[in-house]
Amino acid sequence: MRFRQISLQNFRNLALVSAEMAGRRHFLTGANGQGKTNFLEAAGLVTALRSFRGADPRTMIAFGQPQADAAFVLEHEQLGESRLTLTLTPKGKAVAWEQTNVARLADVIGKFPTVVLSSNDNQFLRGAPSVRRRWFDLTLAAMDPEYLAALQSYHRALAERNSLLKTHGSPAELAAFEREMAGPAAILVAKRQAGAAELDGFFLAAHARLVPEGETAGLAYVPDEVIASAEQMFASLAQARSRDHLLKTTEHGPHRDDLELGLNGRPAKQYASEGQQRCLVIALRLAQSAYFKAKSGVTPVLLCDDVLGELDPVRRARFWASLDGEPQVIATGTSPPERDGSEWQVFRVAAGAITAGTKSA
Amino acid sequence: MTPALEELQKQLKQLPGIGYRSAERLALHLLVERPERLPGLVAALHEAARSVRRCGRCGNLAEAELCPICADAKRATGQVCVVENVPDLAALERSSAFRGRYHVLHGKLSPIHGVGPDQLNLATLLERVATGEARELILALSNDVEGEATCHYLLECLPKSGVKVMRIGFGLPSGGGVLYADPTTLKSALDGRRDYS
Ligand SMILES: [Zn+2]
Numbered sequence: 001m002r003f004r005q006i007s008l009q010n011f012r013n014l015a016l017v018s019a020e021m022a023g024r025r026h027f028l029t030g031a032n033g034q035g036k037t038n039f040l041e042a043a044g045l046v047t048a049l050r051s052f053r054g055a056d057p058r059t060m061i062a063f064g065q066p067q068a069d070a071a072f073v074l075e076h077e078q079l080g081e082s083r084l085t086l087t088l089t090p091k092g093k094a095v096a097w098e099q100t101n102v103a104r105l106a107d108v109i110g111k112f113p114t115v116v117l118s119s120n121d122n123q124f125l126r127g128a129p130s131v132r133r134r135w136f137d138l139t140l141a142a143m144d145p146e147y148l149a150a151l152q153s154y155h156r157a158l159a160e161r162n163s164l165l166k167t168h169g170s171p172a173e174l175a176a177f178e179r180e181m182a183g184p185a186a187i188l189v190a191k192r193q194a195g196a197a198e199l200d201g202f203f204l205a206a207h208a209r210l211v212p213e214g215e216t217a218g219l220a221y222v223p224d225e226v227i228a229s230a231e232q233m234f235a236s237l238a239q240a241r242s243r244d245h246l247l248k249t250t251e252h253g254p255h256r257d258d259l260e261l262g263l264n265g266r267p268a269k270q271y272a273s274e275g276q277q278r279c280l281v282i283a284l285r286l287a288q289s290a291y292f293k294a295k296s297g298v299t300p301v302l303l304c305d306d307v308l309g310e311l312d313p314v315r316r317a318r319f320w321a322s323l324d325g326e327p328q329v330i331a332t333g334t335s336p337p338e339r340d341g342s343e344w345q346v347f348r349v350a351a352g353a354i355t356a357g358t359k360s361a
Numbered sequence: 362m363t364p365a366l367e368e369l370q371k372q373l374k375q376l377p378g379i380g381y382r383s384a385e386r387l388a389l390h391l392l393v394e395r396p397e398r399l400p401g402l403v404a405a406l407h408e409a410a411r412s413v414r415r416c417g418r419c420g421n422l423a424e425a426e427l428c429p430i431c432a433d434a435k436r437a438t439g440q441v442c443v444v445e446n447v448p449d450l451a452a453l454e455r456s457s458a459f460r461g462r463y464h465v466l467h468g469k470l471s472p473i474h475g476v477g478p479d480q481l482n483l484a485t486l487l488e489r490v491a492t493g494e495a496r497e498l499i500l501a502l503s504n505d506v507e508g509e510a511t512c513h514y515l516l517e518c519l520p521k522s523g524v525k526v527m528r529i530g531f532g533l534p535s536g537g538g539v540l541y542a543d544p545t546t547l548k549s550a551l552d553g554r555r556d557y558s
Binding site: 172 | 470
């Protein structure tokens with residue numbers, strides 16, 4: 001897949017942007033706080049119609065404006081030239097695909113894969129499990145509508161159960177919503193198990209290309225509870241009721257699952273150095289890209305937020321060598337990386353305005 | 362703007378699907394463009410407010426103790442189709458797919474929105490089962506989390522024998538109720554109902 005044109009209006013600090021994307025290497029340069037990451041955030045919306053920063057749609061609308069608009073022209077391996085437009089209003093989002101309004105947003109999710117590599121990713125290993133779970137959910141949901149549906153149902157039923165726990169709902173009411181949690185929970189756990197196993201293979205391979213020094217990376221799914229069936233989950237929820245009543249929330253379930261990255265068989269969170277952690281996280285994103293490609297046949301666009309500049313020239317060369325299928329790369333940084341064999345289309349970003357600059361070798 | 366016009370606009374704006382602009386248009390239409398329509402509308406509103414109430418048996422709209430469907434002896438088949446609200450009942454009636462009676466719950470369980478069993482029209486349904494008037498329940502609630510949970514809850518409340526419980530299943534748009542389904546879909550959903558107990 002490739003972005004050919006990205007047009008934005010009132011998207012955060014970007015009042016009016018129309019960027020013609022030539023080729024497959026694009027670099028947005030400028031001081032921090034000028035709008036580089038906002039541009040990447042807008043591009044990333046095409047994948048799951050949500051911000052990779054986890055931002056509320058309302059915060060993406062420029063201050064004082066009624067709505068934000070984003071229009072994309074894409075080249076797609078299977079769909080050909082595609083036009084996607086997104087309108088964000090305080091009430092929600094509307095999507096049009098080839099000028100036709102999309103009634104079921106799930107029909108678009110995952111069709112236009114992008115993968116984000118961000119300098120904030122160093123929080124990925126050390127941060128709360130929710131950070132890793134969010135990434136895992138997004139990765140699986142983008143390629144599997146059934147996963148997305150189970151995830152939404154589970155969280156909906158979980159919120160209803162938590163509400164009952166706070167308001168002292170009757171056992172029959174609790175049981176009614178626990179049944180609605182149990183089925184989706186079993187689906188989530190089974191699909192997370194299978195997904196982690198697949199991702200683990202891609203992760204190992206991507207890491208080996210990035211760090212060929214005999215280090216072995218691994219990825220493991222750490223379920224909060226091993227749930228073999230909906231019946232088992234249903235029983236476990238019923239059993240947890242009295243304790244959950246005291247906590248006023250549901251203590252156990254797939255909403256507490258985690259993902260663990262390992263290096264040479266040991267948890268990377270504790271044992272990997274800063275530099276090793278950075279490579280692990282980049283490898284994870286490349287694994288995500290390979291996973292999307294394997295599932296959909298579409299090569300994802302890589303959105304690199306302030307990442308390439310952080311790598312030393314040797315690692316950067318390996319990064320380029322490890323890319324599979326010549327993906328389009330849209331990168332940001334304070335200055336374009338020099339002498340890494342890529343010819344960049346450079347955009348200068350200043351105070352919410354983006355202007356195409358000259359090509360740099 | 363006069364205070365009376367403002368008040369009329371305010372009242373209209375609170376109606377579903379009416380925004381600020383439509384409210385203004387409707388108010389000016391009634392007061393300026395076609396004032397001769399006003400008395401008829403006022404009379405209709407007044408009469409509806411006076412005479413329309415809930416059917417004491419099924420919860421449908423009625424102008425007597427019973428709604429026209431409950432009052433019709435030909436529809437006493439023992440089959441009762443349980444729906445969330447009156448528009449769902451109306452959609453099923455339009456499709457002519459069902460010739461029994463209905464029961465309108467006036468909602469579905471949703472603790473988040475403060476809807477518990479006490480907020481639903483449940484007690485009369487249990488009575489209808491107890492008296493034997495309802496021998497087969499067809500649950501036509503939406504197939505989202507809250508609709509399904511309401512079905513589980515209902516099943517818990519019903520006696521274990523003496524009543525057959527069915528669930529209309531396939532073909533309904535996910536997350537939507539019967540309201541959004543076309544007549545053909547509704548008919549096949551009813552025909553394809555499956556045992557729920
Ligand atoms: Zn009635």
